[in-house]
Amino acid sequence: MRLLSTSAIVLGAALLLSGCAAGTVPTAGPTANVPYTGAPRPAATSKPAPAAVFVPDGTAAQNMPFFVSVAEQAIAANAAVSSADVAVLESQNGFDRAAIQFTYSRTAAGLASDSSSVAVLVGDECIIAQFGPVITGVHGIVLPALAQGGCLIGSQVQRP
Numbered sequence: 403m404r405l406l407s408t409s410a411i412v413l414g415a416a417l418l419l420s421g422c423a424a425g426t427v428p429t430a431g432p433t434a435n436v437p438y439t440g441a442p443r444p445a446a447t448s449k450p451a452p453a454a455v456f457v458p459d460g461t462a463a464q465n466m467p468f469f470v471s472v473a474e475q476a477i478a479a480n481a482a483v484s485s486a487d488v489a490v491l492e493s494q495n496g497f498d499r500a501a502i503q504f505t506y507s508r509t510a511a512g513l514a515s516d517s518s519s520v521a522v523l524v525g526d527e528c529i530i531a532q533f534g535p536v537i538t539g540v541h542g543i544v545l546p547a548l549a550q551g552g553c554l555i556g557s558q559v560q561r562p
Contacts, residue, residue: 462527470542485518521553528553
């Protein structure tokens, strides 16, 4: 008898609780219990960012967006573009060819490098863009020039 009454209590509690889950849960605020109609949300009205431009007498910070955009466009046109080709494109778009450095896009074994860097000295600062098959997009940064001059260091650093 005791087992029967305990079972009845548990069954009753389960039924009560299941009734709570079967209904809709009201939400707070003015949209409570309003069904979704599938109507599209209004489009964002923000204007697209202006295109980056080269500032001939500008600082590294002013020219970094343009430097990165040149690399992005090169990669968009050819995902396997070499860093040497990006360096040439940078010089064709206004940056001083003699101030540009880059790292190889291929290893000594002929494999694609995980990442490549292209840099340009602007005054006493460097714009450095890094990209490659293991990096999403192009990452740019402005850093102080190296004490020995230039922006990149190592035996693999080249000039266009």
